[in-house]
Amino acid sequence: GAVVSQHPSRVICKSGTSVKIECRSLDFQATTMFWYRQFPKKSLMLMATSNEGSKATYEQGVEKDKFLINHASLTLSTLTVTSAHPEDSSFYICSARVGSSSETQYFGPGTRLLVL
Amino acid sequence: GQNIDQPTEMTATEGAIVQINCTYQTSGFNGLFWYQQHAGEAPTFLSYNVLDGLEEKGRFSSFLSRSKGYSYLLLKELQMKDSASYLCAAMDSNYQLIWGAGTKLIIKP
Numbered sequence: 001g002a003v004v005s006q007h008p009s010r011v012i013c014k015s016g017t018s019v020k021i022e023c024r025s026l027d028f029q030a031t032t033m034f035w036y037r038q039f040p041k042k043s044l045m046l047m048a049t050s051n052e053g054s055k056a057t058y059e060q061g062v063e064k065d066k067f068l069i070n071h072a073s074l075t076l077s078t079l080t081v082t083s084a085h086p087e088d089s090s091f092y093i094c095s096a097r098v099g100s101s102s103e104t105q106y107f108g109p110g111t112r113l114l115v116l
Numbered sequence: 117g118q119n120i121d122q123p124t125e126m127t128a129t130e131g132a133i134v135q136i137n138c139t140y141q142t143s144g145f146n147g148l149f150w151y152q153q154h155a156g157e158a159p160t161f162l163s164y165n166v167l168d169g170l171e172e173k174g175r176f177s178s179f180l181s182r183s184k185g186y187s188y189l190l191l192k193e194l195q196m197k198d199s200a201s202y203l204c205a206a207m208d209s210n211y212q213l214i215w216g217a218g219t220k221l222i223i224k225p
Contacts, residue, residue: 034213043203043217044159093158105213107151110158 002028004096006108013084014116021079021111023094029074030096034105035067038091050077084115118142120216122204127222128194136189136202136219144209148180148187151203153218159203162189191221199223 003026013019023033032051036044048069050056056069068080077096081088091112095105119141128134140148147166151159165171165180165187177190189202201218208214 041220043215046212046215049212091156104161104164107158107160112156 002106004106004108006111010112012114018082023077023108025075025096032097033077034095035079036093086115089115118214122216122219125220130194130225132194133192138187138204140185140206142206142208142214146207149205150178150189153201194223196223
């Protein structure tokens with residue numbers, strides 16, 4: 001089956017620092033990757049859609065200068081949380097799909113970010 | 117607007133059957149997904165329906181009625197490990213997933 005990995009799985013950082021999260025599709029090429037954020041006991045919130053080789057499309061209310069997304073290859077997308085603040089502490093999950101109209105998204109295991 | 121509704125929490129007994137309902141309103145429709153999410157983990161895919169009817173997969177079945185904008189996930193022979201949140205998500209005309217808030221299922225012995 002399709003496998004998506006994320007690294008790191010857990011990160012603690014100081015306020016004001018930047019954190020990079022990697023999302024990799026291990027056994028397939030992902031033309032589209034999605035970045036979600038999930039607060040405790042809440043549903044997934046789509047932050048941005050990332051297509052290989054083009055700029056990410058951000059959802060309303062998500063600051064593109066704060067959450068930098070780079071989809072450099074068909075198997076790797078990165079999310080960088082710049083100048084992190086405690087309110088950015090959350091569970092960040094990426095997903096990947098093959099093609100622009102494929103039905104199934106494959107989820108990574110998630111990255112838990114804690115900003116002190 | 118686009119909206120997904122599902123109950124916040126349900127309780128069931130080990131060995132029993134439980135049905136989790138989901139209603140949706142989306143701009144266009146390209147299918148309905150159910151995901152299972154254990155606490156602290158990412159969602160895992162359970163089922164996908166795009167045609168009306170019931171899809172059975174082991175202990176789990178999923179039903180869809182496109183005319184009613186309604187789906188349910190049926191879990192049989194409940195086991196303690198089935199305690200989790202179950203997320204309903206509808207795919208709109210742009211192939212974007214619209215997520216429900218999830219139903220927390222509590223299984224009691």
